Amino acid sequence: MTPESDSLLLPAAMTIPSLLVQRATERGDHLAVRAGDVEVSYRELAQRAATTAEALSRHGIGRGDAVAAMCANRIEMIDLLLGCSWLGAVMVPLNTALRGAALHSVLEQSGARHLLIEPTFLSRLQQTRFTGESWILGTSSVPGPDDSRIPGRAADLAVTALDTAAILFTSGTTGHPKGVRCPHAQSLWWGAGVGASLGLGPDDVLYNGLPLFHTNALNTLFQALVAGGTFVLGEHFSVRRYWAQVADSDATVIYLLGAMVAMLTGREPGTDDKKHRATRALAPATPARLWTPFRERFGVELVDGYGTTETNLVLGTVPGDRRPGCLGTVRDGYDAKVVDDAGATVADGVPGELVVRTDLPGGFATGYLSEPPRVAGDWIYTGDRVVREPDGWYRFVDRVRDVIRRRGENISSAEVEEALARHPAVAQVAVFPVPSELAEDEVMAAVVLREGMQVDPDVLRHHVAPQLAYFALPRFIDFVSELPLTETGKVRKEVLRARGVGSGTWDADAVSSR
Structure with missing residues (x-):
């Protein structure tokens, strides 16, 4: 041990x-x-x-x-x-x-x-x-x-x-x-x-x-x-009743997902925001921009890390040593590397797929049903794109399947989401690929606005223009009342991709051609 x-x-x-x-x-x-x-x-x-x-x-x-x-x-x-x-x-x-x-x-x-x-x-x-x-x-x-x-x-x-x-x-x-x-x-x-x-x-x-x-x-x-x-x-989970539930539980530690953090932060301030004992929250996949506002408003420190059903907490932090938006460093008993499509390790600072392994007996799942048991020490390809910084800290970029390919460039949907979410009218956003007439993908965003707020889609697109490469700007924008979520609060992007461009979808190319 x-x-x-x-x-x-x-x-x-x-x-x-x-x-x-x-x-x-x-x-x-x-x-x-x-x-x-x-x-x-x-x-x-x-x-x-x-x-x-x-x-x-x-x-x-x-x-x-x-x-x-x-x-x-x-x-x-x-x-x-x-x-x-x-x-x-x-x-x-x-x-x-x-x-x-x-x-x-x-x-x-x-x-x-x-x-x-x-x-x-x-x-x-x-x-x-x-x-x-x-x-x-x-x-x-x-x-x-x-x-x-x-x-x-x-x-x-x-x-x-x-x-x-x-x-x-x-x-x-x-x-x-x-x-x-x-x-x-x-x-x-x-x-x-x-x-x-x-x-x-x-x-x-x-x-x-x-x-x-x-x-x-x-x-x-x-x-x-x-x-x-x-x-x-x-x-x-209930946005309206959450902090009352935390107070009733007498909790010192709570558990959230990034989407929940965004929903709680987007809610109107209430008298119960700090009427609880919770001091920290395990909140994977929370954007860095929400860390300080969440702590100042609710008195709770956000904690990130990396682990999956198949693995364990491979990347993590310790009290007193955390960085907003970072997963942490490799924990004792585990190993990790970042690889390209051919499986070769990439240089620090270059995005690639996270691959992990462990030497702890039983530290990882033993495999999937109907498949042979996994050999201890085997590398597991996670399907997540990350960046390893020169000092050994890891930062999440995107799911491999959510990378958008447009005009010969790879676009991180998470990066576009982060830029759009900085607009004060945006409560939640999901970015995903839709087919292009010229092959490859176009960038589409489904946006949930804050209650009582409005924004013109062209204004929203111009707002993010200084933050993104030109090829990453969303061509299509849909304003929706809510995003489709799984039972565990993850956005079901496959539903959005299947829905695609509709009759009410705003199209930047259509606007520019007028």
Whole structure:
């Protein structure tokens, strides 16, 4: 283990049950999890895992078996995850936006024969060919820790750090969702790495309202468990109610995505802006221009870093050493480089694809479903374009798939978005390619204006002209009421690309030809 992990007292076995047992011994009476009205201490959390594991085993579930769940953020999701881990089974949290063929596909890929589901999603399940056993929340069929007749069982000591604890499906924004095999150790390394970056301690309260089928929220639980702190499972993100929710949770640390930071900053100032205890927020993909206004207005420091469902916190920062708009430096136990299309390492300052690897056992996911296990130490191509500065700091540029090719030049959609977002009338913006009559791409922007504000598209284009190369200026601009987002707050650019240029789209070429 690294010195960082030693200081956080990770268990030698690097499994979820071993972490639960260790924390129950050391922090038994401390509040571990709060979900709605349910509060669970560390001792109770381990007991709930043991009881849920026994209940699952009575349904014929054993080591390696997959158990799916489709429900909103509830304590039952945590019980199922920890109960499966205790037993050596595999939890499969499903995106609650899935339906039809996509839902059938992920259920089939996972191999799950048991499904925990909320009643509101039953009609979707009926559209699939799922023939396994369904446990409907709110009925007595749900195996869980509340049945006093079921004793707890001892954790399966045969479970190893490299055994799969969860299968997380990618969002599928560029194709069908892919199931990622996430081993026990990966969650513990997530907890240690992000915990060190945020400076977490046993007195911290972590509030996250992102859905538990997403690695961000799921790993917040393990950040709390590793630090011996408290995880508060929040509700669906609401701009209007967010700071009241943070205050009610008594959180010291919160979790946001860049789009959420923009929405909160764009909201009219309120009396609850600083009526909370939160001092820092993990907020990946937040533009540098928002860091200072967010801290001054809300009293919260933004923290960035780089990790994916398939990897871990590869790039990060530490308290007292952060740079707005930067991902950080390579963390101990990981390696990274920036490569061109041929796979050759590029010079510092030159954009390229980020490629990463780790020598930590179980530090990364072991691969995708239906694919052979990944060989430890293999390089992973992330699909993200970054720049490595000469001093070793990394800066995000764009997703590789979002690069726009126009007039022989590569254009970063993120760079154009950043320029447009500096206009005082712009609340949110997404930039994407649309087909050109001359082959290659044209640059198009979908813009959400701040409430009560207007701007002429030609004025907006001229506003960004001094900040961008001529070939990067958007030709097409659409004003929209909202951007299409995933359940985790990411802009669904494939929807915007499919929508393309409409009858109401402003066209700079049409204006100039008049």
